[in-house]
Amino acid sequence: MTIKVVTIISIIMERKVFLKSLIIGALSAPAIIEGCKKSSSTVDDPSGTGTVTNSGTGNTSCTVAPTETEGPFPTKAPSSYSRSDITDGRTGYPLTSKITINTASNCAALAGAIVDIWHCDAEGNYSEYGGTGMQATNYQSVHFLRGRQVTDANGLVTFTSIFPGWYSGRATHIHVHVYTAAGNSLKITQIAFPEGSGAAVTLVNGYKKGMSGYTYNANDNVFSDDTLKIEVASVTGSLTEGFALTMKVNV
Structure with missing residues (x-):
């Protein structure tokens, strides 16, 4: 019992x-x-909408674009990448960039100009480089997010890519090199992105990296002296539909 x-x-x-x-x-x-x-989650969306509410104004003046460094990762053979879609298999939020090249003296559209752009991927890495202290991941044998187009009668070129990520010491940006039709260099500059609440940079939130340690335009060694925001593009769109960048570069 x-x-x-x-x-x-x-x-x-x-x-x-x-x-x-x-x-x-x-x-x-x-x-x-x-x-x-x-x-x-890879996105911090304080507004809860996933849509840009702070698009920035872009350059509305005829002021010549500041000359900036090509940086440590310029395209090695840009003439080899004449293409509009420069995504080349990289994943991220879609970005369509419409860049208009004007003559600074009269703001007239510059037709027939050659425009090269390049930028980093979602993780902050560049193609054609790597395996060094500046970029650990080795992408020397690939050529993503680099391309060349010739401006139309309205001075316009259009590129399809992804929203750039960021890397230490730099704000989100796109490199631009403009040449004459004969191939002579006219302008090397960079495009900055609007920042703050409701801006695309905030919505994208550095992809998986987040924004901890991010360098904002005001502290960026390229954009910090751009008090007139000549280098800041207008960016619209959403996380679900992708983003559209418009920028006027005066040369």
């Missing part, structure tokens, strides 16, 4: 422990699920 009583009590205690674990599990499940959602 003593053994049976002990056995029954043991079974009852085990059932209580089991039921308690079910209750605790049920209560904590939402928190666990929410935690998983947060850890897998």
Whole structure:
């Protein structure tokens, strides 16, 4: 009898422990699920809309674009990449860039100019380089996010790519090199992106990297002196539909 009583009590205690674990599990499940959602999320969208509400103004003047460095990652053979779609398999939020080249003296469209652009991928890496202290990942044998187009009668070129990521010390940007039809260099400059609440940079949130350690335009060694925001493009769009950049570069 003593053994049976002990056995029954043991079974009852085990059932209580089991039921308690079910209750605790049920209560904590939402928190666990929410935690998983947060850890897998790559986008911080404070507005809750996923749509740009701060598009910036872009360059509306006839002021000549500032001359900037080509940086440490210029395209090695730009004439080899005459193409409008420069995505080349890189993943990220779609970005269509419409860049108009004008003559600074009268703001007239410059037709027949050669325009090269290049920028980093979602992780902040450039093609054609790597395997060094400046960029650990080796992409020397590939050529993504680089391309060349010739301006039409309206001075316009259009490129399809992805929204650039960022890397240490720099704000989000696109490099631009403009040549005459004969191939003579006219202007080397860079395009900055609008920042702040509702801007595309904020919505994209550095992809998986986040924005911790990000360098904003005001502290960027290229854009910090651009008090008139001549180098800042206008960017519209959303996380679901992709983004559109428009920029006027006066040469």
